[in-house]
Amino acid sequence: MVNGETLKKNAAVKPAPTAVEAEFYKKRKLNYYFGRSYVYLLLLLIYVPIIMIVIYSFSKGSGFQSFRLSFDNIKELFTLGSIDAREMLTALKNTLTIGVATAFFSTFFGTLGAVGINSMKKKGRNALLNASNIPIFSADIVIGIALMLLFANLNITKGFATITISQTAVIAPYVMLSVLPRIKQMNMSVYEAALDLGASPLKAFGKVIIPEIMPGMLSGFILAFTLSMDDFVIAQYTKNNSFQTLSTYVYTKIAGKGGLSGALKPLSALIFFTVLAVLLIYNFKKSQDSKKQIKK
Amino acid sequence: MKKIGIKRSYLAMPYTVYLMLFIFIPMLFIIYFSFVDSKGGFTFDNIVKVLTSSESIGTFLLSIFYGAITTGICFLLGYPVAYILSQKRFKMKNIIIVLFILPMWVNFMIRTLALEYLFESLNITLGAGTAMFGLVYDFLPFMILPIYTTLLKIDKNLIEASEDLGANPKTVLFKTILPLSVPGIISGALMVFMPSITAYAITETLSDGTFNLIGNLINMSFFNNKGYSSALAIVMLVLIFISMMISYKFNDKSELQGGGLW
Incomplete structure (x- = not known):
């Protein structure tokens, strides 16, 4: 060399x-x-x-053609002045509700999975870790079709619940992988000490393990919510025709040419800036905290 | 003590059962439906059609070709970013990483729509090129993040050692850092390749329906021929398992498998 x-x-x-x-x-x-x-x-x-x-957002019309200054789109967003705008807002509400539910369930299953996997023997742990990789490396369309066939054959009505169930299946492994490193770092003898001191396993879990892995759970939750918000394929295959999330709404409207609400642009901008602000504050605080820790 | 250890591993049960119910069993449905004809009888027609028709073979080859190019471009663009961000002197790295993920919060269909109009206003004809641009644009973060986390985990002593042994910065990069970051590159590549050949909404919108990869084919054929579509999905499943084997091969040394992709 x-x-x-x-x-x-x-x-x-x-x-x-x-x-x-x-x-x-x-x-x-x-x-x-x-x-x-x-x-x-x-x-x-x-x-x-x-x-x-x-x-x-400050231009006329729903598209991005020649710029003509106008506040119509913004007005439409805040007054919900058209059917399209109201449809879009319903789609947004659906997306957010599904996002929160998916993030919640993914964090629940993912965290339990991570804690369990961490204390498994090597063989079982490797098997489960590899199984968790399937939804991550998989193509959404394959899982989407698979779940659609499942729901169709069990005669389950597709809608809010089926989308949430499906997204959770794909996203929970991501949460598991973001919690797992945290658990590996933590000292399990503290948990065992709690048990020796008479705490029930459930209580010890809640009082010792959960606080320790909270950062991993939190970033897993945020990640799950983000992935859910950005999902299109799975929602498209596991929803019914009248139910729309933001992505499927836009896709359907583009395919049908026209009818896309102009309020979509200011709405997207608004979401973007809100998230930007939240994340910047969060990261700023986090780096401040770590600075404090270094000083200590 | 031992009893507690066993009990704790039971906590993975709900997670395992959930994956069973909603990932593995549904996949059996795909396999089942690819062997069933429209009347419900057993048939090999769908599989035969997938393996012999020029439409499916052509689309698969095209997908692998364009998927590889997309992945390659993402790597060439993304690796330097991950490398630069992983350097200690880069102070704002947390915020920059967040900025790379943040566009995901603007729904990707809306971003794709904006891209489409951008191309139109620049008088660029929609086609394979614009579709690939959209794919790279959308999946670049999935390449950057795994490489970035792998680079952060590299033992800095190894880099210092190679410097001390007289390696110039270029040699350090190509002989020390790059080989050590292979697991990150592999998982990044896998996370870009699969989605890029199946994200039918992006290719459809940004090529005006002229550029069809395997995702588009599966999607288009699903509603009139479920069996054919399922058989195509089986080939995808095979591809997925190949990619998992690749990831397993490159990952098994590090205990933390795929850990901290994000």
Whole structure:
């Protein structure tokens, strides 16, 4: 791996490091700035469509054609002045409710799964971990079709419940994987000490394990909610025709050409900025907390 | 003590049962329906059609080709990002990572719609190229995040050791950091490849229906020929198992399997 020449060079450098080192650091700094601008440029590119959505919130019509300043879309959003806008809001409500329910159930199953897997023997643990990878590496359309066939053959009416059940099946493994590292880090003898001191397993679980893995559960919950909000394929296959989530609503409307509410743009912008603010505050607080911890 | 340990592993029961009921059993339905004709009798027609018709073979080859390109582009764009962010001196890394995930909060159909109009306003004809752009755009975070977490976990002593042994920065990157980040690259690649060939809504919208990958084919054939569609899905299942084997092969050394993808 190491050839003699570089070794020699390095040895030769050592006696008088400053000049060469300065050159090295300068180059590294330059590379660093170059790299940083690359990251920012890519981010900018990713945000072009979102910037468009924000700008065209203030334009006439439901599309993104020539910009004509107007507040009609925003007015439509806040007054719900059209059938389309009301339909869209129902779709949003459905999406949010499903998102919360899915996140809740995924966190429940995922956390229990993680705690259980952690104390399993190697063979069972590997089997379950591999099984958990299936929904993650799988294609949504395969699972969507599979679940649709299941529900259809059991004569289960498709709607809110079936979408939530289906999304939970796909998303719970993500939560499990985000909780698992936390449990691995934690010292299980504290839990056992609680049991020895007379706490019931349930109480020890709630008072010792849960607080310890809370950060993992929380980020799992947020992740689950995000994935649920962004899902389209699974919802499309496990919903009935009259039930719409935001993605399926937009897809159906595009396929049907037209009828898309102009209020969709300001609504998306609003969601985006709300989440941006929440996440920025959350991360800012988190980094402050970790700074405090370092100081201690 | 031992009794408690066994009890705790029982906690995984609800999770296991849930996956059984809503992932594995439904998959059996796919297998069942691909061997059943429209009248309910047993048939090999669907499987034969998938394995022999030029439509399905062509679409599969096309999907693998374009999926590989999409994954490759995501890797080339995403690896540098993950690498730069994983460096210690990058102070705002948490916020930047969040910014890469944040677009997911604007519903992807709406983002896709905005992209479509963007292409139209730039007079770019919708087709394979624009569809691929949309796929890369949508799945890039899935490449960045696993690589980023793997890079963070790399033992910094190994990098220092190779530096001390005289490796220049380029050698350090290609001979030390890159090989150590292979598990992250593999799981990133798998997380981009599968969705990119099956995200039919993106390819459909951004190519105006002219560019059809396997997801589009499954979706289009589902409502008039469930058997054929299920048989296509079985081939997808095989692909999924291959990708899981790949991930298993590259992951088994590190105890924390796939852990902390996010």
